[in-house]
Amino acid sequence: MSTGDRPRRPTVSHVAAEAGVSRGTVSRYLNGGHWVSPEAEAAVAAAIRKTGYRINPHARSLATQRTNSVAFLLTETFERLFEDPNFARLMRATSAALAERDVSLVFILAGSPAERRRARDFITQGHVDGVLLVSSHQGEPGLIEEIHRAGVPIIACGVPLGFERKLGWVAADDEAGAREMTAYLRSLGRSRIATIAGPRDTSGGVQRLVGFRSELGDDFDADLVEHGDYSEASGRAAMSALLDRDPTIDAVFAANDLMAAGALAVLAERGISVPERIAVGGFDDAAVATETRPALTTMRQPFDRISQEMVRLLLQVIGGEKPAAITLPTELVVRDSA
Amino acid sequence: MSTGDRPRRPTVSHVAAEAGVSRGTVSRYLNGGHWVSPEAEAAVAAAIRKTGYRINPHARSLATQRTNSVAFLLTETFERLFEDPNFARLMRATSAALAERDVSLVFILAGSPAERRRARDFITQGHVDGVLLVSSHQGEPGLIEEIHRAGVPIIACGVPLGFERKLGWVAADDEAGAREMTAYLRSLGRSRIATIAGPRDTSGGVQRLVGFRSELGDDFDADLVEHGDYSEASGRAAMSALLDRDPTIDAVFAANDLMAAGALAVLAERGISVPERIAVGGFDDAAVATETRPALTTMRQPFDRISQEMVRLLLQVIGGEKPAAITLPTELVVRDSA
DNA sequence: CTGAAAGCGCTTACAG
DNA sequence: CTGAAAGCGCTTACAG
Secondary structure: OOOOOOOOOOOHHHHHHHHOOOHHHHHHHHOOOOOOOHHHHHHHHHHHHHHOOOOOHHHHHHHHOOOOEEEEEEOOOHHHHHHOHHHHHHHHHHHHHHHHOOOEEEEEEOOOHHHHHHHHHHHHOOOOOEEEEEOOOOOOHHHHHHHHHOOOOEEEEOOOOOOOOOOEEEEEOHHHHHHHHHHHHHHOOOOOEEEEEOOOOOHHHHHHHHHHHHHHHHHOOHHHEEEOOOOHHHHHHHHHHHHHHOOOOOEEEEOOHHHHHHHHHHHHHOOOOOOOOOEEEEEEOOHHHHOOOOOOEEEEOOHHHHHHHHHHHHHHHHOOOOOOEEEEOOEEEOOOOO | OOOOOOOOOOOHHHHHHHHOOOHHHHHHHHOOOOOOOHHHHHHHHHHHHHHOOOOOHHHHHHHHOOOOEEEEEEOOOHHHHHHOHHHHHHHHHHHHHHHHOOOEEEEEEOOOHHHHHHHHHHHHOOOOOEEEEEOOOOOOHHHHHHHHHOOOOEEEEOOOOOOOOOOEEEEEOHHHHHHHHHHHHHHOOOOOEEEEEOOOOOHHHHHHHHHHHHHHHHHOOHHHEEEOOOOHHHHHHHHHHHHHHOOOOOEEEEOOHHHHHHHHHHHHHOOOOOOOOOEEEOOEOOHHHHOOOOOOEEEEOOHHHHHHHHHHHHHHHHOOOOOOEEEEOOEEEOOOOO
16 A cells, blocks of 8 residues: 555646646636636546546635535434434434535534534534534533534524524424324323423423423323433333322323333333323334334424425525524324324 | 624734744644744743634645544445444444544445445545545445545455455454354354354455354354344344254354344244253344343454554554554453353 | 745636 | 636745
């Protein structure tokens, strides 16, 4: 493998010389081909092919003050990333949406303080044009604040608590979704409906609880609320606690599918039939929703659309527009658990 | 959110003016502080603090012809990434090793032809100084070839079939590990030992089979070999096939833990006791090895060390050294399945 | 130890 | 439509 003797790469100058035009013309060709004659175009194209020219992204970024790449910032740990399938779905959809517009994605995982410091440095240094902020938790107001202050556009996935007005964001309509699920549970004739709520430092966590509560109105019973952290284990723990506390429960709304799966497991262990004795509803429509027994009735989050809108918004803001906030509807998916 | 009016960032010139020194001195300070007097150092440090100066990585890269970042190239799909825990372990360990040396990691997933094309462009364009190639499969000789030809240093994880002599690499000693596991199974008194081998386009897959076979010598029976693709499902399928074909089997060596877990599941379903009637050995010592019932006896791959060595090697090659090939030993971990 | 100057490889008004 | 020239923000011999 040769390294030290890596041959010098061709530059626009080489291409220009080869094509018999100026560097400016080559550059124009490279940037859309406007204002370059058919002849020049052909000559440059041929010269590029012949020389094997590849653009130097650093030189270009230095000149344009643009990097043509954005960060996908996940303030979570490796464990959480591989545990919660929603992250993967967002990553893949975002990645696709970005590829379509030819901007590259830099994936940054910042679960520890040290990683967050590095992430901040990387981002505020100008490595990317903007950031897609994806995290379930409120996370690090400090990090967000610093990135924001450095003038780097941010679009959040979900309502960014504390930054609702400062950042652009796109979120599912958590409150409406929770109301709809709760109403559906009631329509089944259930009257003792419990909920396994999400984390309180998450807008999804609080809004789904708000929706649940407001739909129930006077029937709301604070004793029928347990909080989880969106993990399956927390769903099991919450379901157990709920059952021990009140044996009359006839339905449960879990704030995400992973916790619902945990609840289902506990119910199965205790020999409580679902949906006969207790109906269970989840949120997300994650892959696990079709794998549980019985399959999970849930509220589908439009992850693909969320990702597309995030990308569109971010690119808009990078382009100089003011950031917008977008709320997308969820959809009830009825399966067997309720 | 302000964007269009992003204030101009301070540059070395501003810092130099503020500190009352030349830009060269500021640059020297930024690059290790050699040949700068204590007074100048203090002045520059103060000026940086005061101006809030952040280095412009593109300008630096353009000048140095270095990016100070490397790619973690995974030629797999999203599904595989989230399915096979080995990737996550390598990512996290690599990421840590790189952070220690202050070089950033760009994670690239290239599972489809289109993604591979983009990956190639990105890499050969000069976005990174080198690449850590991580993939179970032989993958894309074309991609590797092009990156290699562009002069970008590559270190592979596992022996890169077809490029053993051209690229640097670090791999676990698959053959020796497989021999050791097989020998261990025999030491338990087992004589009808089957194997669920890995994919044939993987050096790990072939070498583990080679080790298994050579340890068995004349006792090797081609009927007791089934191939899987490292997924749990393939482990189940292989175990079923093996059992249907030969009921005298008293031990199984699976080429990775995921397939071993699949085998264990089938054995449990058929009511075959492990390890009493059939002993099962895996490979990797993945997290799943401690979660199966019974817990899995396996060969531990030194993922942390592999990652560290990959990073060390790559940085060496980037620094101009010739690439080396490193083979690391595996370790037998005895649990309950054998 | 330090400064002046050239150079890294692009892009972009500007004048034509 | 095209070229000459300045500029993006660093680093690095070189001379002192």
